[in-house]
Amino acid sequence: MTIGVAVGSQTHVSLNHHPSITMSLRFDILTLFPEMFSSFLTTSIPKRAAEKGKADYHLTNIRDFATDAHLSVDDKPFGGGPGMVMMCQTIFDAVDAVEKQDQQPPTRILLTPQGSRFDQKMAEDLAKRPRLLLIAGRYEGFDQRISDGLKPIELSIGDYVLSGGELAAMVVIDAVVRLLPGVLGAEDGAADETFADGLIEHPQYTRPRDFRGMLVPDVLLSGNHSAIAKWRLEQRKLKTKEKRPDLWAQYEEKQPGSGT
Numbered sequence: 001m002t003i004g005v006a007v008g009s010q011t012h013v014s015l016n017h018h019p020s021i022t023m024s025l026r027f028d029i030l031t032l033f034p035e036m037f038s039s040f041l042t043t044s045i046p047k048r049a050a051e052k053g054k055a056d057y058h059l060t061n062i063r064d065f066a067t068d069a070h071l072s073v074d075d076k077p078f079g080g081g082p083g084m085v086m087m088c089q090t091i092f093d094a095v096d097a098v099e100k101q102d103q104q105p106p107t108r109i110l111l112t113p114q115g116s117r118f119d120q121k122m123a124e125d126l127a128k129r130p131r132l133l134l135i136a137g138r139y140e141g142f143d144q145r146i147s148d149g150l151k152p153i154e155l156s157i158g159d160y161v162l163s164g165g166e167l168a169a170m171v172v173i174d175a176v177v178r179l180l181p182g183v184l185g186a187e188d189g190a191a192d193e194t195f196a197d198g199l200i201e202h203p204q205y206t207r208p209r210d211f212r213g214m215l216v217p218d219v220l221l222s223g224n225h226s227a228i229a230k231w232r233l234e235q236r237k238l239k240t241k242e243k244r245p246d247l248w249a250q251y252e253e254k255q256p257g258s259g260t
């Protein structure tokens, strides 16, 4: 793992445990707050993905590309209005510099509440790509020409406004790396998780069998694997119908007669 590699005059941070392994998904993250990522990328599944050579992370501070004495990355909006807007030049220069670091062109992703809603299907799609470049905004967001010129995929993690795109970038990275083959072991595989096939996960129980009078269903203690599988599928359908009627409608449309 390398932290704090200097690239020219820029502060470039690489979290790359296995630089020699080429089948790894490269994440480039452009942010004004690279320090927000350090514990996230060195903990649990994102860390495991890097250790197994399945992902590597490169953090770049957008401010390193500022050219004036104040290291400005934002300015007042034309036409007036509150707040500041992230300027084109620093982001275009950062993207140019970062993209040159690797021959593989990245899929550019702009984190914005105006984007398409990020979901499991998108995570599966992104997990198949070789390189992702994520741009996290701050302040009142981006100059429109950043989107017009860079033509990124615009992604939102939900219909609410965050103070910055860093948490959104972490959400995308986390959802993607756990899908990379070999990152999760068989014991915590993603195959039957919520959304894997359009249904949410079945109820899970662990010890003790009796907690304050709430009992584990008998079938799970039966040792009968086909009965357990049947019960779990029924439960997944029931839970989806009850908790997520929107997902249930989509599931039924794809698999008519799947009712519970």
Ligand code: SAM
Pocket: 111, 112, 113, 114, 135, 136, 137, 138, 139, 140, 141, 142, 155, 156, 157, 158, 159, 160, 161, 162, 163, 164, 165, 166, 168
């Ligand atoms: N003024 C902008 C608007 O109304 O669309 C919101 C700017 S927000 C305060 C600052 C930054 O946080 C955005 O540029 C974006 O990068 C990030 N952000 C906020 N909410 C987000 C969301 N739901 N999904 C992804 N990124 C988000």
